[in-house]
Amino acid sequence: MNLNTHHENILQLNAVTTPEKRRFNLSKIALALFVLSTLAFLAQPVLAGGDHAPVAKASGDSVTQTAPTDEHGEQALKLTEAQQALAGISLLPLSSDSLNLANLNLDIRATATLVVDRDRTATLAPQLDVRVLARHVVPGQEVKKGEPLLTLGGAAVAQAQADYINAAAEWSRVKRMSEGAVSVSRRMQAQVDAELKRAILEAIKMTPAQIRALESTPEAIGSYQLLAPIDGRVQQDIAMLGQVFSAGTPLMQLTDESYLWVEAQLTPTQTTHIQVGSSALVQVGDKTLAGKIIGRSHELDSVTRTEQVLVSMHNPDHVLHAGQFAELYFAGSTTDPNGSGIVLPDAALTRGGDGDWQIFIQDEDGFESIEVEVVQRQRGLSLVRGPELEKAQQAQLKVVVAGAFFLASEQAKAGFDIHAH
Numbered sequence: 155m156n157l158n159t160h161h162e163n164i165l166q167l168n169a170v171t172t173p174e175k176r177r178f179n180l181s182k183i184a185l186a187l188f189v190l191s192t193l194a195f196l197a198q199p200v201l202a203g204g205d206h207a208p209v210a211k212a213s214g215d216s217v218t219q220t221a222p223t224d225e226h227g228e229q230a231l232k233l234t235e236a237q238q239a240l241a242g243i244s245l246l247p248l249s250s251d252s253l254n255l256a257n258l259n260l261d262i263r264a265t266a267t268l269v270v271d272r273d274r275t276a277t278l279a280p281q282l283d284v285r286v287l288a289r290h291v292v293p294g295q296e297v298k299k300g301e302p303l304l305t306l307g308g309a310a311v312a313q314a315q316a317d318y319i320n321a322a323a324e325w326s327r328v329k330r331m332s333e334g335a336v337s338v339s340r341r342m343q344a345q346v347d348a349e350l351k352r353a354i355l356e357a358i359k360m361t362p363a364q365i366r367a368l369e370s371t372p373e374a375i376g377s378y379q380l381l382a383p384i385d386g387r388v389q390q391d392i393a394m395l396g397q398v399f400s401a402g403t404p405l406m407q408l409t410d411e412s413y414l415w416v417e418a419q420l421t422p423t424q425t426t427h428i429q430v431g432s433s434a435l436v437q438v439g440d441k442t443l444a445g446k447i448i449g450r451s452h453e454l455d456s457v458t459r460t461e462q463v464l465v466s467m468h469n470p471d472h473v474l475h476a477g478q479f480a481e482l483y484f485a486g487s488t489t490d491p492n493g494s495g496i497v498l499p500d501a502a503l504t505r506g507g508d509g510d511w512q513i514f515i516q517d518e519d520g521f522e523s524i525e526v527e528v529v530q531r532q533r534g535l536s537l538v539r540g541p542e543l544e545k546a547q548q549a550q551l552k553v554v555v556a557g558a559f560f561l562a563s564e565q566a567k568a569g570f571d572i573h574a575h
Contacts, residue, residue, distance in 0.1 A: 281402055502554055514562075
Protein backbone atom coordinates (compact mmCIF):
# COMPACT_ATOMS: atom_id res chain seq x y z
CA MET A 155 0.00 0.00 0.00
CA ASN A 156 1.50 3.26 -1.06
CA LEU A 157 1.51 6.43 1.02
CA ASN A 158 -1.28 8.08 -0.90
CA THR A 159 -3.62 5.15 -0.41
CA HIS A 160 -2.95 5.09 3.36
CA HIS A 161 -3.68 8.81 3.61
CA GLU A 162 -7.01 8.36 1.79
CA ASN A 163 -8.05 5.59 4.23
CA ILE A 164 -7.35 7.83 7.22
CA LEU A 165 -9.47 10.62 5.75
CA GLN A 166 -12.33 8.18 5.14
CA LEU A 167 -12.13 6.95 8.77
CA ASN A 168 -12.26 10.50 10.12
CA ALA A 169 -15.23 11.24 7.93
CA VAL A 170 -17.06 8.28 9.46
CA THR A 171 -16.16 8.80 13.15
CA THR A 172 -16.81 12.55 13.38
CA PRO A 173 -20.66 12.27 13.20
CA GLU A 174 -20.54 9.46 15.76
CA LYS A 175 -18.66 11.70 18.21
CA ARG A 176 -21.15 14.48 17.66
CA ARG A 177 -24.07 12.17 18.44
CA PHE A 178 -22.31 11.02 21.61
CA ASN A 179 -21.72 14.62 22.75
CA LEU A 180 -25.37 15.50 22.12
CA SER A 181 -26.44 12.55 24.26
CA LYS A 182 -24.31 13.77 27.14
CA ILE A 183 -25.81 17.26 26.91
CA ALA A 184 -29.35 15.85 26.91
CA LEU A 185 -28.56 13.72 29.94
CA ALA A 186 -27.14 16.73 31.80
CA LEU A 187 -30.24 18.81 31.04
CA PHE A 188 -32.46 15.99 32.30
CA VAL A 189 -30.52 15.76 35.56
CA LEU A 190 -30.67 19.52 36.07
CA SER A 191 -34.43 19.65 35.47
CA THR A 192 -34.95 16.79 37.93
CA LEU A 193 -32.92 18.57 40.61
CA ALA A 194 -34.84 21.81 40.02
CA PHE A 195 -38.14 19.98 40.45
CA LEU A 196 -36.97 18.39 43.69
CA ALA A 197 -35.84 21.79 44.97
CA GLN A 198 -39.38 23.27 44.70
CA PRO A 199 -41.29 23.88 48.04
CA VAL A 200 -43.25 20.87 49.19
CA LEU A 201 -47.02 21.39 49.00
CA ALA A 202 -49.01 21.39 52.23
CA GLY A 203 -51.15 18.48 53.25
CA GLY A 204 -51.05 14.72 53.38
CA ASP A 205 -47.79 13.02 54.27
CA HIS A 206 -45.49 15.44 52.53
CA ALA A 207 -42.18 16.12 54.20
CA PRO A 208 -41.72 19.35 56.18
CA VAL A 209 -40.37 22.36 54.34
CA ALA A 210 -36.97 23.49 55.51
CA LYS A 211 -36.44 27.01 56.79
CA ALA A 212 -35.24 29.48 54.23
CA SER A 213 -32.05 31.32 54.92
CA GLY A 214 -31.44 35.04 55.03
CA ASP A 215 -34.47 37.34 55.07
CA SER A 216 -36.86 34.92 53.32
CA VAL A 217 -40.09 33.81 54.94
CA THR A 218 -40.02 30.54 56.87
CA GLN A 219 -42.67 27.89 56.26
CA THR A 220 -43.24 25.38 59.03
CA ALA A 221 -44.39 21.81 58.75
CA PRO A 222 -48.11 20.87 58.75
CA THR A 223 -49.48 21.16 62.28
CA ASP A 224 -53.21 20.39 62.16
CA GLU A 225 -55.92 18.26 60.65
CA HIS A 226 -56.07 20.38 57.49
CA GLY A 227 -52.37 19.95 56.86
CA GLU A 228 -51.89 23.72 56.92
CA GLN A 229 -48.53 25.39 56.89
CA ALA A 230 -47.69 28.42 58.98
CA LEU A 231 -45.64 31.37 57.79
CA LYS A 232 -43.03 32.56 60.24
CA LEU A 233 -41.69 36.10 60.11
CA THR A 234 -39.26 37.89 62.36
CA GLU A 235 -40.28 41.13 64.04
CA ALA A 236 -38.17 43.05 61.54
CA GLN A 237 -39.91 41.33 58.63
CA GLN A 238 -43.32 42.05 60.14
CA ALA A 239 -42.46 45.73 60.52
CA LEU A 240 -41.16 45.90 56.94
CA ALA A 241 -44.34 44.25 55.62
CA GLY A 242 -46.56 46.58 57.65
CA ILE A 243 -48.18 43.74 59.58
CA SER A 244 -50.29 44.80 62.58
CA LEU A 245 -51.92 42.45 65.07
CA LEU A 246 -54.78 42.69 67.54
CA PRO A 247 -55.91 40.13 70.13
CA LEU A 248 -59.16 38.48 69.07
CA SER A 249 -60.45 39.40 72.54
CA SER A 250 -59.92 43.13 71.88
CA ASP A 251 -62.91 45.34 72.71
CA SER A 252 -62.70 47.05 69.33
CA LEU A 253 -63.32 43.71 67.59
CA ASN A 254 -66.00 42.27 69.83
CA LEU A 255 -69.11 44.43 70.04
CA ALA A 256 -72.36 42.63 70.71
CA ASN A 257 -75.05 42.93 68.01
CA LEU A 258 -73.07 45.52 66.08
CA ASN A 259 -74.86 46.65 62.93
CA LEU A 260 -72.69 48.40 60.37
CA ASP A 261 -75.79 49.88 58.75
CA ILE A 262 -76.51 51.98 61.86
CA ARG A 263 -73.91 54.73 61.69
CA ALA A 264 -73.46 58.48 62.09
CA THR A 265 -70.79 61.05 61.30
CA ALA A 266 -69.19 62.40 64.48
CA THR A 267 -66.43 64.67 65.80
CA LEU A 268 -63.80 63.96 68.44
CA VAL A 269 -63.83 66.41 71.35
CA VAL A 270 -61.91 66.61 74.61
CA ASP A 271 -63.06 64.61 77.59
CA ARG A 272 -64.48 67.34 79.82
CA ASP A 273 -63.89 65.22 82.91
CA ARG A 274 -60.16 65.17 82.08
CA THR A 275 -59.74 68.78 80.95
CA ALA A 276 -58.77 71.79 83.08
CA THR A 277 -59.08 75.44 82.06
CA LEU A 278 -56.68 77.77 83.89
CA ALA A 279 -58.41 81.11 84.46
CA PRO A 280 -57.23 83.02 87.59
CA GLN A 281 -60.04 85.02 89.23
CA LEU A 282 -57.90 88.17 89.64
CA ASP A 283 -56.13 90.48 87.23
CA VAL A 284 -52.71 88.92 86.58
CA ARG A 285 -49.56 89.79 84.65
CA VAL A 286 -47.46 87.12 82.92
CA LEU A 287 -43.93 87.34 84.34
CA ALA A 288 -42.45 84.13 82.88
CA ARG A 289 -43.38 81.16 80.69
CA HIS A 290 -42.25 77.59 81.42
CA VAL A 291 -44.02 75.53 78.73
CA VAL A 292 -44.80 75.61 75.02
CA PRO A 293 -48.10 74.81 73.27
CA GLY A 294 -48.62 71.08 72.81
CA GLN A 295 -46.18 70.12 75.54
CA GLU A 296 -46.99 67.15 77.78
CA VAL A 297 -46.77 68.08 81.47
CA LYS A 298 -47.19 66.26 84.74
CA LYS A 299 -49.27 67.38 87.67
CA GLY A 300 -47.38 69.97 89.74
CA GLU A 301 -45.05 71.19 86.97
CA PRO A 302 -44.80 75.00 86.59
CA LEU A 303 -46.62 76.49 83.62
CA LEU A 304 -46.41 80.26 84.12
CA THR A 305 -45.15 82.75 86.67
CA LEU A 306 -47.88 85.30 87.39
CA GLY A 307 -47.91 88.51 89.40
CA GLY A 308 -49.33 92.00 89.55
CA ALA A 309 -50.79 94.48 92.00
CA ALA A 310 -53.99 92.49 92.59
CA VAL A 311 -51.97 89.35 93.32
CA ALA A 312 -49.72 91.17 95.80
CA GLN A 313 -52.73 92.68 97.59
CA ALA A 314 -54.49 89.32 97.88
CA GLN A 315 -51.38 87.66 99.26
CA ALA A 316 -50.81 90.46 101.78
CA ASP A 317 -54.43 90.29 102.92
CA TYR A 318 -54.10 86.57 103.53
CA ILE A 319 -50.86 86.91 105.50
CA ASN A 320 -52.47 89.47 107.81
CA ALA A 321 -55.70 87.51 108.19
CA ALA A 322 -53.84 84.25 108.87
CA ALA A 323 -51.68 85.93 111.50
CA GLU A 324 -54.74 87.43 113.21
CA TRP A 325 -56.56 84.10 113.26
CA SER A 326 -53.48 82.37 114.65
CA ARG A 327 -53.29 84.96 117.48
CA VAL A 328 -57.01 84.76 118.33
CA LYS A 329 -56.99 80.97 118.20
CA ARG A 330 -54.29 80.81 120.89
CA MET A 331 -56.28 83.00 123.28
CA SER A 332 -58.53 81.43 125.89
CA GLU A 333 -62.29 81.41 125.41
CA GLY A 334 -62.81 83.97 128.14
CA ALA A 335 -60.29 86.42 126.69
CA VAL A 336 -62.11 86.85 123.37
CA SER A 337 -65.74 86.78 122.44
CA VAL A 338 -67.24 84.07 120.28
CA SER A 339 -68.14 86.55 117.56
CA ARG A 340 -64.58 87.92 117.43
CA ARG A 341 -63.17 84.42 117.17
CA MET A 342 -65.62 83.58 114.39
CA GLN A 343 -64.81 86.80 112.51
CA ALA A 344 -61.07 86.13 112.58
CA GLN A 345 -61.54 82.58 111.34
CA VAL A 346 -63.93 83.54 108.54
CA ASP A 347 -61.66 86.37 107.39
CA ALA A 348 -58.66 84.04 107.18
CA GLU A 349 -60.66 81.45 105.22
CA LEU A 350 -61.98 84.13 102.86
CA LYS A 351 -58.48 85.38 102.07
CA ARG A 352 -57.34 81.77 101.56
CA ALA A 353 -60.20 81.17 99.12
CA ILE A 354 -59.14 84.19 97.07
CA LEU A 355 -55.64 82.74 96.71
CA GLU A 356 -57.09 79.38 95.73
CA ALA A 357 -59.18 81.19 93.10
CA ILE A 358 -55.99 82.38 91.40
CA LYS A 359 -54.83 78.72 91.33
CA MET A 360 -52.33 78.82 94.18
CA THR A 361 -51.90 75.38 95.74
CA PRO A 362 -52.26 74.67 99.50
CA ALA A 363 -48.50 74.14 99.71
CA GLN A 364 -47.84 77.53 98.10
CA ILE A 365 -50.28 79.21 100.49
CA ARG A 366 -48.63 77.64 103.55
CA ALA A 367 -45.20 78.70 102.30
CA LEU A 368 -46.49 82.26 101.91
CA GLU A 369 -47.26 82.46 105.64
CA SER A 370 -43.63 81.76 106.54
CA THR A 371 -42.08 83.89 103.77
CA PRO A 372 -44.12 87.10 103.49
CA GLU A 373 -41.33 88.73 101.50
CA ALA A 374 -42.32 86.53 98.53
CA ILE A 375 -45.58 88.37 97.92
CA GLY A 376 -46.21 89.79 94.46
CA SER A 377 -45.84 86.63 92.33
CA TYR A 378 -46.43 82.88 92.23
CA GLN A 379 -46.03 79.96 89.88
CA LEU A 380 -49.10 78.58 88.16
CA LEU A 381 -48.75 74.79 88.49
CA ALA A 382 -50.38 72.07 86.38
CA PRO A 383 -53.43 70.71 88.25
CA ILE A 384 -53.49 67.47 86.18
CA ASP A 385 -51.36 65.43 83.82
CA GLY A 386 -52.08 66.62 80.31
CA ARG A 387 -51.13 68.45 77.16
CA VAL A 388 -50.91 72.25 76.95
CA GLN A 389 -53.59 73.59 74.62
CA GLN A 390 -55.19 76.95 73.84
CA ASP A 391 -52.16 78.76 75.26
CA ILE A 392 -52.60 82.51 74.78
CA ALA A 393 -50.30 83.88 77.52
CA MET A 394 -47.59 86.31 76.38
CA LEU A 395 -44.79 87.76 78.49
CA GLY A 396 -45.75 91.05 80.11
CA GLN A 397 -49.38 90.77 79.10
CA VAL A 398 -52.03 91.65 81.70
CA PHE A 399 -55.18 89.55 81.74
CA SER A 400 -58.39 90.54 83.42
CA ALA A 401 -59.95 88.30 86.05
CA GLY A 402 -61.46 85.10 84.67
CA THR A 403 -59.62 85.12 81.34
CA PRO A 404 -58.54 81.57 80.34
CA LEU A 405 -54.76 81.56 79.97
CA MET A 406 -54.43 77.98 78.76
CA GLN A 407 -56.06 74.57 78.84
CA LEU A 408 -54.68 71.20 79.94
CA THR A 409 -56.20 68.08 78.42
CA ASP A 410 -55.58 64.45 79.29
CA GLU A 411 -55.80 62.81 75.86
CA SER A 412 -55.82 59.24 77.16
CA TYR A 413 -59.60 59.47 76.79
CA LEU A 414 -61.67 61.40 74.26
CA TRP A 415 -65.36 62.01 73.71
CA VAL A 416 -67.10 61.43 70.39
CA GLU A 417 -69.94 63.82 69.68
CA ALA A 418 -72.59 62.85 67.12
CA GLN A 419 -75.90 64.29 65.98
CA LEU A 420 -78.52 61.58 65.39
CA THR A 421 -82.02 61.70 64.01
CA PRO A 422 -84.92 60.50 66.17
CA THR A 423 -85.08 57.33 64.06
CA GLN A 424 -81.42 56.55 64.71
CA THR A 425 -81.75 57.04 68.48
CA THR A 426 -84.71 54.66 68.83
CA HIS A 427 -82.56 51.83 70.16
CA ILE A 428 -79.67 53.91 71.57
CA GLN A 429 -79.15 53.22 75.27
CA VAL A 430 -76.71 54.87 77.66
CA GLY A 431 -74.09 52.31 78.67
CA SER A 432 -74.21 50.32 75.43
CA SER A 433 -71.19 49.86 73.18
CA ALA A 434 -70.28 51.64 69.97
CA LEU A 435 -67.50 51.40 67.41
CA VAL A 436 -65.48 54.50 66.49
CA GLN A 437 -63.70 54.61 63.13
CA VAL A 438 -61.15 57.35 62.44
CA GLY A 439 -59.31 56.79 59.18
CA ASP A 440 -57.86 53.28 59.30
CA LYS A 441 -58.19 53.04 63.08
CA THR A 442 -61.12 51.43 64.90
CA LEU A 443 -61.66 51.80 68.65
CA ALA A 444 -64.31 50.62 71.05
CA GLY A 445 -66.45 53.23 72.79
CA LYS A 446 -69.25 53.46 75.32
CA ILE A 447 -72.32 55.66 75.10
CA ILE A 448 -72.24 57.94 78.15
CA GLY A 449 -75.08 60.34 77.41
CA ARG A 450 -77.73 61.70 75.09
CA SER A 451 -79.43 65.09 75.23
CA HIS A 452 -83.04 63.85 74.91
CA GLU A 453 -83.88 67.05 73.04
CA LEU A 454 -83.74 68.00 69.39
CA ASP A 455 -81.78 70.90 68.00
CA SER A 456 -84.19 73.55 66.75
CA VAL A 457 -82.29 73.92 63.47
CA THR A 458 -80.97 70.44 62.60
CA ARG A 459 -83.74 68.49 64.36
CA THR A 460 -81.15 66.05 65.68
CA GLU A 461 -80.23 64.79 69.14
CA GLN A 462 -76.70 64.88 70.56
CA VAL A 463 -75.14 61.57 71.60
CA LEU A 464 -71.84 61.36 73.50
CA VAL A 465 -69.49 58.37 73.39
CA SER A 466 -66.39 57.97 75.56
CA MET A 467 -63.43 56.03 74.20
CA HIS A 468 -59.93 55.12 75.29
CA ASN A 469 -57.20 56.76 73.20
CA PRO A 470 -54.02 54.69 73.69
CA ASP A 471 -50.74 56.43 72.86
CA HIS A 472 -52.72 59.63 72.15
CA VAL A 473 -52.88 58.76 68.44
CA LEU A 474 -56.16 60.64 67.95
CA HIS A 475 -56.87 64.29 68.72
CA ALA A 476 -59.85 66.51 69.37
CA GLY A 477 -61.29 67.99 66.19
CA GLN A 478 -60.88 64.91 64.01
CA PHE A 479 -63.89 63.51 62.18
CA ALA A 480 -65.09 59.98 62.87
CA GLU A 481 -67.74 57.43 61.95
CA LEU A 482 -69.84 55.93 64.75
CA TYR A 483 -71.42 52.48 64.50
CA PHE A 484 -74.03 51.25 66.96
CA ALA A 485 -75.52 47.94 68.04
CA GLY A 486 -78.74 46.71 66.50
CA SER A 487 -81.95 45.94 68.34
CA THR A 488 -81.92 42.20 67.66
CA THR A 489 -79.46 39.41 68.39
CA ASP A 490 -78.21 37.29 65.48
CA PRO A 491 -78.75 33.58 66.29
CA ASN A 492 -75.66 32.70 64.24
CA GLY A 493 -73.39 34.78 66.45
CA SER A 494 -72.22 38.37 66.31
CA GLY A 495 -68.75 37.79 64.84
CA ILE A 496 -66.00 40.39 64.89
CA VAL A 497 -65.42 43.65 63.02
CA LEU A 498 -62.23 43.92 60.97
CA PRO A 499 -60.88 46.48 58.52
CA ASP A 500 -61.07 45.42 54.88
CA ALA A 501 -57.27 45.25 54.83
CA ALA A 502 -57.48 42.19 57.08
CA LEU A 503 -59.37 40.14 54.46
CA THR A 504 -58.00 38.39 51.39
CA ARG A 505 -59.24 35.72 49.00
CA GLY A 506 -58.01 32.16 49.43
CA GLY A 507 -57.02 29.77 46.68
CA ASP A 508 -60.62 28.58 46.39
CA GLY A 509 -62.00 32.12 46.21
CA ASP A 510 -63.38 32.20 49.76
CA TRP A 511 -62.69 35.03 52.19
CA GLN A 512 -59.90 34.40 54.66
CA ILE A 513 -58.10 36.14 57.50
CA PHE A 514 -54.74 35.40 59.09
CA ILE A 515 -54.28 34.50 62.73
CA GLN A 516 -51.03 34.10 64.65
CA ASP A 517 -50.31 31.19 66.98
CA GLU A 518 -47.14 29.58 68.32
CA ASP A 519 -46.37 28.15 64.85
CA GLY A 520 -46.67 31.44 62.97
CA PHE A 521 -49.28 32.96 60.66
CA GLU A 522 -52.07 30.74 59.37
CA SER A 523 -55.14 31.56 57.29
CA ILE A 524 -58.67 30.61 58.30
CA GLU A 525 -61.82 30.87 56.24
CA VAL A 526 -64.53 33.33 57.33
CA GLU A 527 -67.96 34.45 56.20
CA VAL A 528 -68.44 38.16 55.48
CA VAL A 529 -71.80 39.18 56.98
CA GLN A 530 -71.67 42.96 56.37
CA ARG A 531 -69.35 45.45 54.70
CA GLN A 532 -69.51 49.21 55.22
CA ARG A 533 -67.00 52.02 54.65
CA GLY A 534 -63.85 49.93 54.95
CA LEU A 535 -65.13 47.65 57.73
CA SER A 536 -66.32 44.05 57.53
CA LEU A 537 -68.34 42.00 60.01
CA VAL A 538 -67.08 38.41 59.76
CA ARG A 539 -67.72 35.12 61.52
CA GLY A 540 -67.02 31.42 61.15
CA PRO A 541 -66.42 28.21 63.13
CA GLU A 542 -62.64 28.41 62.76
CA LEU A 543 -62.77 32.00 63.96
CA GLU A 544 -64.66 30.92 67.09
CA LYS A 545 -61.96 28.33 67.82
CA ALA A 546 -59.27 30.98 67.42
CA GLN A 547 -61.16 33.27 69.80
CA GLN A 548 -61.38 30.52 72.40
CA ALA A 549 -57.63 29.98 72.05
CA GLN A 550 -57.10 33.74 72.60
CA LEU A 551 -55.03 34.14 69.45
CA LYS A 552 -54.18 37.31 67.55
CA VAL A 553 -55.55 38.41 64.17
CA VAL A 554 -53.77 40.34 61.42
CA VAL A 555 -55.52 43.68 60.84
CA ALA A 556 -52.96 45.11 58.39
CA GLY A 557 -50.51 43.45 56.02
CA ALA A 558 -52.71 40.46 55.18
CA PHE A 559 -52.06 40.93 51.45
CA PHE A 560 -48.36 40.28 51.99
CA LEU A 561 -49.10 37.06 53.87
CA ALA A 562 -51.53 35.96 51.17
CA SER A 563 -48.92 36.53 48.47
CA GLU A 564 -46.34 34.53 50.44
CA GLN A 565 -48.94 31.80 50.84
CA ALA A 566 -49.58 31.78 47.10
CA LYS A 567 -45.86 31.58 46.32
CA ALA A 568 -45.61 28.41 48.39
CA GLY A 569 -48.53 26.94 46.45
CA PHE A 570 -50.85 26.04 49.32
CA ASP A 571 -54.19 27.26 50.60
CA ILE A 572 -56.18 26.94 53.76
CA HIS A 573 -57.55 23.50 52.91
CA ALA A 574 -54.51 22.16 51.02
CA HIS A 575 -56.56 21.95 47.80
